[in-house]
Amino acid sequence: MRAYLIVAVILVVLFGAIAGYLFNKFQTLANTDFTPPPILVSATRAQQETWPSTLEAVGTIRAARGVNLAAETSGEIIAIPVNSGDEVAKGQLLLTLNDRVEQASLRRQQANLVLARQLYERDASLIRQKSIPQSQYDQSRANLDAAIATLAETEARLDQKRIVAPFAGTLGIIAVKTGDYIESGTAITTLQDLSELEVDFSVPARYFPELRRGLDISVKTAATRQSFPATLEAVDAAVDQNTRNLALRARIHRSEGLLPGMFAQLTIDLDRPRELVTLPETAVTYSLQGNTVYVLEESADGLRVNPRVVKTGPVRDSRIAVVSGLAAGEQVVSVGQNKLYRGAAVVLEDNPPEFTQ
Incomplete structure (x- = not known):
C-alpha cells in the first residue's frame, strides 16, 4: 500500500512540473507582440502640372520632291554617267539610250532648215521687188515653218533618249546597266530631295475639330532616338470612307x-x-482590380498605407497623369508596393522632411 502512495506522489509531482512548465510557456507566448515591424518604403507627393493635350499617330516619311525615274521610250543603254547614291544637280544627264538614228535625222533636218531659210529670205527679197508671184513666196514661208517643226520633232525624240534630273537630289540604286535593252516605262532609279521631308499620316475623323494648320508635331523613328520637330501643313478635305480616318x-x-x-x-x-x-x-x-496607388495616412502609432484605385491617363517623361481618385499634394508610396497590404505600417526611407508633420 505504501508503494502505491509513493508512486502517486511521484506522478503528482511530475505532472505538476509539466503543467507549470506549459503554463509559463503559454504565458510567455501570450505576452509576446506579434505585430509585424513597419515596412521600409519610398514615397512621393502627387503634383499639379500643366500638360499639353496631345494626339498620337503613326505615318510614313516621304520627300517633298521625290520621283521614280523611268524610260519614256525603248532602246539600248549606251551611257550611264552617274553612280548609285550620287548627289546630282537639276538638269544633269543621268542616262543615254542609243540615239544614232535620231542624231542622223537631226543633222538632216538642220540642213533642210538652213536651205528652207535661205530660200525664204531670197523669195522675201524678190517679193518686195515684185519679181515672183505671191504663191511662190507663200510656199517658201510654209517650207520654212515645216522645216522648223520637223527639226523640233526630231529634237523631242532625241530628248526622249536621255534621262536628266528634274531637280537636285540624291539618286537611289540604279537598276540597269550599260548595254541593257529597256522598254518604255522601265524603272531606272529613284531621285529624292532629302533636304525637305514630309510625313503623311492619318487620325480618326472625330479629331477633325481639334486639327488645324500650324500645330506643332514631334516625330520619332526606330532609326534614331532623336525627336524631330514638324508642323502640320495640310488636312485632307474628305474622310476615307473605308477607314473613317482623316489624312x-x-x-x-x-x-x-x-x-x-x-x-x-x-x-x-x-x-x-x-x-x-x-x-x-x-x-x-x-x-485586375484596376490601377492602384498606396496612399500614406497618419495614425496614432505612425504612418500607415491604404490602397486606392485610380484612373490614369497619358504618360510623359516617366510621369503618369491621374485623371481621378487622387488629389494634388497627397502622399503615395513610389517604391516597395509589393510588400504592402491594407493598413500596413510603414517607415519612410531616410524619413524625408516633406513627410513629417
Missing part, C-alpha cells in the same frame, strides 16, 4: 538622319494645355 501631312524641319519611306511615330500638340495630377510611373501598381 494629314506635316513638314519636318530637320531631316538629318531620316529617309523617305521610314515608319514614324508622331505626337501632335493640340495647343490645349490642361491641369493634371501626376505621379512617377513607379507609384502605380497595375492589377
Whole structure:
C-alpha cells in the first residue's frame, strides 16, 4: 500500500512540473507582440502640372520632291554617267539610250532648215521687188515653218533618249546597266530631295475639330532616338470612307538622319494645355482590380498605407497623369508596393522632411 502512495506522489509531482512548465510557456507566448515591424518604403507627393493635350499617330516619311525615274521610250543603254547614291544637280544627264538614228535625222533636218531659210529670205527679197508671184513666196514661208517643226520633232525624240534630273537630289540604286535593252516605262532609279521631308499620316475623323494648320508635331523613328520637330501643313478635305480616318501631312524641319519611306511615330500638340495630377510611373501598381496607388495616412502609432484605385491617363517623361481618385499634394508610396497590404505600417526611407508633420 505504501508503494502505491509513493508512486502517486511521484506522478503528482511530475505532472505538476509539466503543467507549470506549459503554463509559463503559454504565458510567455501570450505576452509576446506579434505585430509585424513597419515596412521600409519610398514615397512621393502627387503634383499639379500643366500638360499639353496631345494626339498620337503613326505615318510614313516621304520627300517633298521625290520621283521614280523611268524610260519614256525603248532602246539600248549606251551611257550611264552617274553612280548609285550620287548627289546630282537639276538638269544633269543621268542616262543615254542609243540615239544614232535620231542624231542622223537631226543633222538632216538642220540642213533642210538652213536651205528652207535661205530660200525664204531670197523669195522675201524678190517679193518686195515684185519679181515672183505671191504663191511662190507663200510656199517658201510654209517650207520654212515645216522645216522648223520637223527639226523640233526630231529634237523631242532625241530628248526622249536621255534621262536628266528634274531637280537636285540624291539618286537611289540604279537598276540597269550599260548595254541593257529597256522598254518604255522601265524603272531606272529613284531621285529624292532629302533636304525637305514630309510625313503623311492619318487620325480618326472625330479629331477633325481639334486639327488645324500650324500645330506643332514631334516625330520619332526606330532609326534614331532623336525627336524631330514638324508642323502640320495640310488636312485632307474628305474622310476615307473605308477607314473613317482623316489624312494629314506635316513638314519636318530637320531631316538629318531620316529617309523617305521610314515608319514614324508622331505626337501632335493640340495647343490645349490642361491641369493634371501626376505621379512617377513607379507609384502605380497595375492589377485586375484596376490601377492602384498606396496612399500614406497618419495614425496614432505612425504612418500607415491604404490602397486606392485610380484612373490614369497619358504618360510623359516617366510621369503618369491621374485623371481621378487622387488629389494634388497627397502622399503615395513610389517604391516597395509589393510588400504592402491594407493598413500596413510603414517607415519612410531616410524619413524625408516633406513627410513629417
